[in-house]
Amino acid sequence: MSEHRNPGSGAARVGQVKEVTSLSNPVIKDIRALSMKKHRDETGTFLAEGLKLVIDAIDLGWAIRTLIYAKNQRGKSQVEKIAALTVARGGLVLEVSEKVLTAITRRDNPQAVIAVFDQKLAPLSGIKPAKDDTWIALDRVRDPGNLGTVIRTADAAGASGVILIGDTVDPFSMETVRATMGSVFAVPLVRATEAEFLSWSKKSSAMVVGSHLKGSVDYRTITYKGNPVVLLMGNEQQGLPDTLAGACGELARIPQTGRADSLNLAIATGVMLFEARRHLLSLDESHP
Numbered sequence: 001m002s003e004h005r006n007p008g009s010g011a012a013r014v015g016q017v018k019e020v021t022s023l024s025n026p027v028i029k030d031i032r033a034l035s036m037k038k039h040r041d042e043t044g045t046f047l048a049e050g051l052k053l054v055i056d057a058i059d060l061g062w063a064i065r066t067l068i069y070a071k072n073q074r075g076k077s078q079v080e081k082i083a084a085l086t087v088a089r090g091g092l093v094l095e096v097s098e099k100v101l102t103a104i105t106r107r108d109n110p111q112a113v114i115a116v117f118d119q120k121l122a123p124l125s126g127i128k129p130a131k132d133d134t135w136i137a138l139d140r141v142r143d144p145g146n147l148g149t150v151i152r153t154a155d156a157a158g159a160s161g162v163i164l165i166g167d168t169v170d171p172f173s174m175e176t177v178r179a180t181m182g183s184v185f186a187v188p189l190v191r192a193t194e195a196e197f198l199s200w201s202k203k204s205s206a207m208v209v210g211s212h213l214k215g216s217v218d219y220r221t222i223t224y225k226g227n228p229v230v231l232l233m234g235n236e237q238q239g240l241p242d243t244l245a246g247a248c249g250e251l252a253r254i255p256q257t258g259r260a261d262s263l264n265l266a267i268a269t270g271v272m273l274f275e276a277r278r279h280l281l282s283l284d285e286s287h288p
């Protein structure tokens, strides 16, 4: 965590940390309800689990609305620092029993630290891809694990963000957030209807490369260098519809052999993305 405040030997605690052990506490009921999309949509918030994720979020400038930690974390310096920071920024801090954490996360052996954050979605109209920018656009992605993996992969490859087209799974569901391993805080997310995406892509300077099982171009032969690029990926079951495929400057295929008729969406995105950004990626001592 880069931003530290001295908690003043538990200064955040005095009157500011609420101890909660009851599942019928109304604040806990509200937090538990965040497992439902309806409640996430209504409140515009979501849950992230794990000390590392919460520290990553703070480092990236996200503010915690509610911090929840297990009683046995009391006095741990990182947790105290996060608690003090949360209080200083007007957030709520709850110290809870294992039973409460299990109920919130719906998991045995829950993480000892979880937090509620405000959702962030960027408007498509504000996205103006520049040279060397690579955006990923996903059409109606259905699987939370796939979406989380794509967001994590986008982060690793230095993509600019992920555009979610049409009726997609919620990027702020607990399953998706878990699968991002913290990248949900680092990668800008955009939501758009198909019509909005089509109109935006017409006006945009970006080269839209559709990833398609019937693509006529080998994905390795496209000149990505020097162009802003949008990699457009199809739905898990149906692939890209003709409307979106027709908007692509290139329709690229990843050559396959063997019996599998297609690649998993997140794998195909990874293969396309690392090729599109190959000229920008080099081994660097500061990374594994």
Ligand code: SAM
Binding pocket: 210, 211, 212, 213, 215, 232, 233, 234, 235, 236, 237, 238, 239, 240, 252, 253, 254, 255, 256, 262, 263, 264, 265, 268, 269
């Ligand atoms: N039955 C679907 C179809 O007919 O397209 C399969 C969809 S596949 C599971 C999900 C997405 O991953 C595809 O829409 C495409 O964007 C990408 N994809 C998977 N395998 C690919 C390949 N060999 N070449 C190009 N794109 C691929």
